[in-house]
Amino acid sequence: MSKIHPTAVVDPKAELDSSVEVGAFTLIGPGVKIDAGTRIGPHCVVEGPTTIGRDNQFFQFSSIGAAPQDKKYAGEPTQLIVGDRNVVREFCTFNRGTSQDAGITRLGDDNWIMAYVHLAHDCVVGNRTIFANNAQLAGHVHVGDWAILGGFTVVHQFVHIGAHSMTGMGSILFQDLPPFIMAAGNTAEARSFNLEGLKRRGFSPEQLNAVKQMYRILYRRGLTVDQAKMEMMALQGEMAAAKDTIQLMLDFLNTATRGIIR
Template structure:
């Protein structure tokens, strides 16, 4: 049987794996599914059409699967989908999606969300990200795998943060942050690429060298964006092991209607 504290309120229709733990005074709604090994701390609310994978941890006062903070929302059965192995520290808030998008907010695997992180409706969070305290994502924000967002950072709606990118403390992100790039400030500016993070993830010196060349094309050569993209595309095949990183950058730059932080 699930370990449910006697003061918790769990709707009989909720689907909880037998190994799930629910702490004192927490509330689990009817349309919630909680996977194996997940633990819900005290005073949490998990509601909405919310599907949560295995081994997730929710610390006190989290609000997960709440209605989107969108005045156009009219009660549609939109969804929240959370993968495996995520940590939600104290007072995190995550909303379901809206019909103005795909109707779903998605969070991948192994993400570390510190206290007071807010993930609004229709956001897409990859895997292995870190968001420090009071990181705030507006609606429709996309964050790629391995991205790191510094505390007190705000991200404008429809903006994207690429894979392996990094944002410094109290940044104001109102345009797209390309993969691998480090940004900071208000207004936000680029400050190099995430070389140390790539080393820690096992990138070879040759692959890191290609990432450095892409960064130089975008930020150090005074090229137009189209010229920078052409120079980046020319890197394909020069280090075959790095072609994935080159394609990742090209795909990201091909779909940047808000422009990039530059």
């Protein structure tokens, strides 16, 4: 208990590992579980049911696990689940899920979440993402691994954002953003593919070439999405070393429900 500031209020029904640090004037409610090495800064509120993994750092003035901002919510026992090694900066708001979806808002591992970010109910965020200041997700948004959202990016409900994609500052997304694609604008349009980011993540020349070819197929040849998928399936037969990279794009296009940014 020496790691909990004397002005913090921790509900007896909360479950905190003995190594968890809690800052001054922070409130930890019932139904909250926090694993080893996590630090909750001062002036935070963490409400349950919420589960937070290992070695996370929450900076001051965040609201974590509050009830969803959904008028249909009637007090159902939904959850927020946060993984390991996330950094969450000041004034972030993460809401629990709703019974209209899986009932869980989920943040994965190793994410870098900057100030004033909002994760609405039922959002699912993968691993190793970066959300710059004031990135805002409406309900039911899914974000793939390694995605980067520029500052003041706003995402409409139910939109899916693919792995390794990137948005520019002030982007407004009403449709799904495929993997690897860089988009910007209000409303957002595809600008290029995330070449530099993929290089930094160790993509091979064959994989980079496959992403380049998929970008041309999807955005430079005037094809429908169905025609583009047929071209990409043919590309798999020609580029065996990048088969999984191409399949990632195909899987995304096959499950897109709001249309894709073009």
